Amino acid sequence: MRLARYVGYRLLLAVPVILGIVVLNFFLIHLAPGDAASVLAGESGAATPEYMALLRHKFGLDQPMSTQFFVYLLNMAHLDLGYSFRNDSPVAALILDRLWPTALLMLTAFASALVIGTGLGLVAATGRNSWRDNVISLVSLVAYATPGFWLGLMMIVVFAIRLEWLPTSGFDTVGAYNEGWAEVVDVARHLVMPAVALALFYLALYARVMRASVLEQTGMDYVTTARAKGQTERRVMTGHVLRNALLPIVTMAGVQAGNLIGGSIVVETVFGWPGIGTLAFNALQSRDLNLLLGIFFVSACLVVLINLVVDLVYVTLDPRIEI
Amino acid sequence: MRAGFSRFARNRLALVGAGLLLCLVLLVVLSPLLYPGDPFRLAGPALRPPGGAFLLGTDTLGRDVAAEVAYGARTSLLIGIGATLGAIVFGVIVGGLAGFYRGAVEVALMRLTEFFQTIPAFILAILIVAILSPSVTNEVIAIAAVSWPGIARLVRGEFVALGGREFVLACSGLGAGDARIIFRHLLPNCLSQIIAVGSLLIGTSILIEAGLAFLGLGDPNVMSWGLIISAGRAVLRSAWWICTFPGIAILLTVLGINLTGDGLNEALNPRLRDR
Helix, strand or coil: CHHHHHHHHHHHHHHHHHHHHHHHHHHHHHHCCCCHHHHHHCCCCCCCHHHHHHHHHHCCCCCCHHHHHHHHHHHHHCCCCCEECCCCEEHHHHHHHHHHHHHHHHHHHHHHHHHHHHHHHHHHHHCCCCHHHHHHHHHHHHHHCCCHHHHHHHHHHHHHHHCCCCCCCCCCCCCCCCCCHHHHHHHHHHHHHHHHHHHHHHHHHHHHHHHHHHHHHHCCHHHHHHHHCCCCHHHHHHHHHHHHHHHHHHHHHHHHHHHHHHHHHHHHHHHCCCCHHHHHHHHHHCCCHHHHHHHHHHHHHHHHHHHHHHHHHHHHHCCCCCC | CHHHHHHHHCCHHHHHHHHHHHHHHHHHHHHHHHCCCCCCCCCCCCCCCCECCECCCECCCCCEHHHHHHHHHHHHHHHHHHHHHHHHHHHHHHHHHHHHHCHHHHHHHHHHHHHHHHCCHHHHHHHHHHHHCCCHHHHHHHHHHHHCHHHHHHHHHHHHHHHCCHHHHHHHHCCCCHHHHHHHHHHHHHHHHHHHHHHHHHHHHHHHHHHHHHHHHCCCCCCCHHHHHHHHHHHCCCCHHHHHHHHHHHHHHHHHHHHHHHHHHHHHCCCCCCC
């Protein structure tokens, strides 16, 4: 029951943030030089005069700024993100169609980065200054400086073009019409490289944070007490240190949620992964700014949601926090 | 500061990082001598593999990839440093006002900072450049606009901590104005931390710039690493070198900046010192 109240409270806190995103979007539309209608329609002059007139009327562009903002807010409140003239489809429907591949990619990348990263950080911290620690620290330093999209391109050269182990791009094999397990395996084979390209940076980040966090915790009094009680080193780690050391990782996961979505844009573009990122790239190519604004709005809302989940995980992990 | 310098000099990784950055600066300074003329100039036959007259090969139009990478270093550094300076100025203003005046100003400004920390930074940067049109200046503006929150939080924290200290209280007791306290006492005392955190921001900014240029939002008239990769992507199957070398350049540059920045953090940040 207290948890439900807490969720309600956090949702309430999200309202001003979402409102802020709407204000920012509105500001961005008017940041563009020239007519706001041409921004919303895409600038290449592809829209018909009738459509432009419709836009002007719908967004109240002939009205004062305050009315325009109110109209915009009203549209957003109805989840009406506008219409993509280029794709001949409502923006909300376009984004909704692409949500699943992006969610699959992000969750795979995030889960593997989390599990492998914290594992490596733990290994590095328990053998401080050993060769294992040095190798892990060095690899994470390099991974931390590698642009994900470039890593993706290099993997395509090695694993898809030279070795022909994995497909270069796409979500599944076109025209194969696999079903059941065959389809799952097919998608998984397509998912490997984009997931690695997206995950590596976060893997390195979690390894670094986890190493520092474990080292900090092992210096605490409660660890000395546990050891003095005669507990095995393994038990001290899993029973005492791990849970406390994970807290900064959870915080970091929330902070990085927005960057994970941003990173998936370039990675999806590299691999032609049919998610929101590729949609955003195509919107950029055709200068469909309204679609881009819609993508920004939806991903920002997604980040707010992820942060709510992160907070819930945090209070479950750390019972000291009063909710 | 001197103690910080010797601490930095004893840090082997930091010295490696500083060495990498020195190479980069040499590349920037020497590129007009090594590769005179415009890097966009067609230097030879197209798609020549690395080796021979063209150390890193040529691209689809017959431009020298080595010259492109050398001139790209200039753009990356310029945008990285420019965007970081912009972020520092804005972050110091927001964080400084919040930390000095406290109260409602602090609440409002810190909510704004948290807001900008939550929203997807890279997508916002894409939108800003797409709306303002791709150019070096607009890239700097966009990257600065999404990277200031970290600095603002740092400065606010330092101002709040320093504001209660006796030397600051004494100053205001002696009748010093707000501006004098801020610029003579508070800001100089958190300068080393700003430098340490800011140095790491340069690396992040270079990575964002590369991503923007890769998506086609780089300045088309200025050579940059992301631009080369974006152009080479179409011929990845037959000419791997066009994408490979600028990527290695990005990696080494950001690695150098991160190692140097970590070293600076350890040397200048008192809270990390005893680890």
